[in-house]
Amino acid sequence: MGVSLAGFESLAVVERDRWASDTIRENQRNGFPLVQDWPLWSGDVREFDWSGIPEDIDLVAGGPPCQPFSMGGRHKAFGDARDMFPATVDVVQRLKPKAFLIENVKGLTRSSFANYYQYILLQLEFPEVVRRDGETWPAHLKRLQEEKTSGALHLNGLTYNVVPTLVNAANYGIPQKRERVFIVGFRADLGVEWSFPSPTHSYDALLHSQWVTGDYWDHHRIAKKHRPEIPGRMVNRIHKLSSELLPQEHKPWRTVRDALADVPDPRKRGAESFRNHNFQDGARAYPGHTGSPLDLPSKTLKAGDHGVPGGENMMVRDDGSVRYFTVRESARLQTFPDGYTFHGAWSETMRQLGNAVPVALGRVVACSVAEQLALTQLRHLASQRYRKQA
Structure with a gap:
């Protein structure tokens, strides 16, 4: 909803939880405008058919389940079947969006998850460096670290400039002390310079x-x-x-x-x-x-x-x-x-x-992403006009 308020049009809304899906459908039947035209698909994101979604879309946004990293969860990270970060990376690799916006719990940044958190960020930075059959995640992390230090993919592969930020929602006008991690990435070829919105x-x-x-x-x-x-x-x-x-x-x-x-x-x-x-x-x-x-x-x-x-x-x-x-x-x-x-x-x-993510906080972050994407498009159009004139 925050992303919709920021001006994005949804090409797919994937929601596994049946009660949350029923809530969306009920509001669609009631004519609630923000969700009225959402193309809702209720099910596991790993089973969704992405063939109808074009590459180079503006944004992939979502919240992988927080329970593997939550203080109230089981703290198993990669060992938890609900860890959907691998699926998130797969979607980014498939669609090659200009940007992505991901939210999760503060627990993701705990020292006990330090290596796995680095692993998540590097996968999002280099989504085409996929895990091999039978490869453990620590071995995959080692390959990703080598890829980052070599700099080879930065020249012609799919890479993202990734900015993780720990945020207290109260600092953005939300009446709740809710600390969450936002991971925002822009495709490296766009040359975007972005930082997280300043507290208000x-x-x-x-x-x-x-x-x-x-x-x-x-x-x-x-x-x-x-x-x-x-x-x-x-x-x-x-x-x-x-x-x-x-x-x-x-x-x-x-x-x-x-x-x-x-x-x-x-x-x-x-x-x-x-x-x-x-x-x-x-x-x-x-x-x-x-x-x-x-x-x-x-x-x-x-x-x-x-x-x-x-x-x-x-x-x-x-x-x-x-x-x-x-x-x-x-x-x-x-x-x-x-x-x-x-x-x-x-x-x-x-x-x-x-x-849920507080709607107003989602809007703040999504608006800042939309602004950078719009500026990138303007720069691209200006460059095309310059070349035609030349």
Whole structure:
């Protein structure tokens, strides 16, 4: 959806999860514009027929399953049958897109995966240096390293300039502290110079708005007597902020309260006007399972292996009590439009949301890629006109 908002038209949308596929189909039946014309294919990406997709398309975008690398997963990487990075590289090698955009969990960068992470990046840099039958991945990594140092393929083979970046979604206006890895690559022959978009929001700007100017509380119409006290551990930092000039381009982190300001409690009048906004009972707090405060971005929403991990999917209300986020509230935290509905039971829809990329963050990254591709096309057209004139 973020890629669509950036102006790309999808030639294929491949989704293995049947519940997520049903959600897309339901929104297509409802006429939701962003997904209305998606050519959805529900199944394993390794079984998709790519013959109908031309080479040299603008973009391949996707998120290989994160469970092989997730803190909540099994940590098996290459040994996990759900590792779809080999399939991702295969698609890039087949389609030779001008660019690719891949998202995965922060766990991919852990020291225990260091060699495999390097292996992934080198495969994406040299997708035509394919793994041989019976070759182990460490042996393939060695060949890729030799290819990189030799520089031979850079002259005439298919290569990509690959830029991996660890990102906190909160720094881009997402009301959620969600750290993820984005791997962006441009085909080397295009000569693109690209860097990851600069952050637009910051924690310091939020603290300044809350505790120096008070604008945050004024915006939410919270009287001074009802405002919380400055956390003791933050006093020195806030005192320092009161005497500093913050970067003008940084806005305050968006909080849970910001994101849900106009969404009524699911048990109160008016809640029925919001889709997927039903109360879910059973939330309780205990050590390590404490929920998200209203006046910070939420904790990372997670899918979990067995049901929904309640600690990440609870809010802590002003009176200290906790309750689960509804599906609609979770969708707000993931920056899905309110008109987009989710198919399935509560646990299933929350799993879809926990696996998702925040729509607004996807749009930010995809827009920066689209801008570079457009500039490349303009340079190409200008060069053609120059040659004709000459």
